[in-house]
Amino acid sequence: MQVAENVLLRPYNTFGIAAQARFFAPFATLQQLQELLEDARWKAVSRMILGGGSNILFTRDFNGLLLKNELKGITVVGEDTEYVYVKAGAGENWHQFVQYCIANNYAGLENLSLIPGNVGASPMQNIGAYGVEIKDYFFGLEAWHLHDHTLVTFNNADCAFGYRESVFKRKYKGQFAILSVTYRLRKQPQFNTTYGAIEQELQHMGIKELSIQAISQAVINIRRSKLPDPAQIGNAGSFFKNPTISGEQFAAVKQAHPDIVAYPAANGQYKLAAGWLIEQCGWKGFRRGDAGVHARQALVLVNYGDASGKEIFDLSQEVLDSVHEKFGVQLEREVNIV
Numbered sequence: 001m002q003v004a005e006n007v008l009l010r011p012y013n014t015f016g017i018a019a020q021a022r023f024f025a026p027f028a029t030l031q032q033l034q035e036l037l038e039d040a041r042w043k044a045v046s047r048m049i050l051g052g053g054s055n056i057l058f059t060r061d062f063n064g065l066l067l068k069n070e071l072k073g074i075t076v077v078g079e080d081t082e083y084v085y086v087k088a089g090a091g092e093n094w095h096q097f098v099q100y101c102i103a104n105n106y107a108g109l110e111n112l113s114l115i116p117g118n119v120g121a122s123p124m125q126n127i128g129a130y131g132v133e134i135k136d137y138f139f140g141l142e143a144w145h146l147h148d149h150t151l152v153t154f155n156n157a158d159c160a161f162g163y164r165e166s167v168f169k170r171k172y173k174g175q176f177a178i179l180s181v182t183y184r185l186r187k188q189p190q191f192n193t194t195y196g197a198i199e200q201e202l203q204h205m206g207i208k209e210l211s212i213q214a215i216s217q218a219v220i221n222i223r224r225s226k227l228p229d230p231a232q233i234g235n236a237g238s239f240f241k242n243p244t245i246s247g248e249q250f251a252a253v254k255q256a257h258p259d260i261v262a263y264p265a266a267n268g269q270y271k272l273a274a275g276w277l278i279e280q281c282g283w284k285g286f287r288r289g290d291a292g293v294h295a296r297q298a299l300v301l302v303n304y305g306d307a308s309g310k311e312i313f314d315l316s317q318e319v320l321d322s323v324h325e326k327f328g329v330q331l332e333r334e335v336n337i338v
């Protein structure tokens with residue numbers, strides 16, 4: 001197996017941070033992964049799986065073995081009257097996988113078009129956008145235990161999906177390499193246009209007959225208008241989660257800030273638009289050196305070129321502190337910090 005040393009990670013993370021990995025190896029088969037894990041030379045060092053690097057902030061060099069997942073392949077593994085079961089290798093690009101499903105009229109993932117990264121990371125934080133989360137269509141996954149060297153399967157309930165959450169971010173953090181994910185997709189689409197901006201965009205596009213292709217294109221158009229393209233400006237999407245607070249706390253914050261943007265959530269709670277909170281603290285468009293807060297979407301921290309991971313992290317702490325001071329609301333980072 002080819003293991004490179006002192007590899008510059010700038011091309012491997014969408015923040016464009018110039019950290020290094022002490023050791024770096026791609027793997028395209030389970031056998032290659034097993035060989036890497038069992039090789040005595042790397043046994044003592046820490047190991048981490050990397051996908052498309054679009055939800056990670058390197059605040060330091062990674063002093064272990066970084067394993068770049070390149071497992072490919074998309075296969076239909078089953079079907080019944082209502083559903084098609086599609087299995088994709090963890091190293092497949094997410095958006096290309098979504099496009100493959102749309103082209104074959106397998107419905108469900110169209111609202112999740114254009115999310116960067118790979119299939120293998122999609123269950124990590126139960127990726128979501130425009131009214132859909134992967135948990136709505138996730139069927140199961142296969143993962144390799146990095147220490148026990150066993151193959152483990154997870155069904156939907158096993159993953160304990162929540163808003164930007166799963167067991168892989170919590171209880172099993174760093175323990176598994178996800179090898180493949182199977183989605184259960186509809187033969188007859190159930191269109192989801194609950195997210196207001198989609199309806200507006202469909203009208204603007206002049207769509208007369210709704211289709212999964214049209215929804216996908218509407219989502220792509222909205223995303224392109226709002227979110228910075230990592231090829232132009234380094235970023236990892238939303239840096240923080242939208243916080244959920246109790247009805248009581250919401251009533252108090254709303255009294256002090258009547259314009260607050262919020263959505264009713266389960267159990268009488270409210271989810272707040274973190275982008276609004278951050279904008280109200282004056283951060284939108286802020287720049288210090290090459291670290292900044294995006295000018296069109298305050299929830300996205302950006303690297304204009306040569307910011308270090310630490311500079312981005314420190315800025316995120318200032319943002320977090322100021323939101324807490326002004327609103328008494330604690331933000332939580334969504335991006336994985338290394």
Ligand code: FAD
Nearest residue numbers: 051052053054055116117118120121127128129178236237
């Ligand atoms: P990476 O960044 O490579 O990894 C993320 C984490 O998962 C790391 O901890 C890594 O160790 C682990 N990991 C990755 N692959 C595996 C594997 N196979 N096995 C085990 N662990 C693994 N997210 C959303 O939910 N909704 C959005 O709308 C959205 N929009 C975005 C827009 C932009 C412009 C950007 C840059 C990001 C956005 N994101 C969004 C975040 C990101 O795209 C997703 O979290 C994506 O799933 C990350 O995939 P990745 O392959 O790049 O993961």
Ligand code: EPU
Nearest residue numbers: 129130237238240241242261273275276279296297298299
């Ligand atoms: N807003 C502001 N100022 C801003 C940004 C947002 O006031 O600078 C307010 C606006 O009122 C806006 C509302 O916040 O209407 C919501 O903004 P937006 O529709 O852009 O969505 P978001 O809540 O900021 C979430 C996800 C995104 C996902 C979109 C669409 C999180 C943390 N973020 O963003 O996911 O694409 O909804 O569903 O839940 C990601 O996870 O990386 C990500 C980009």
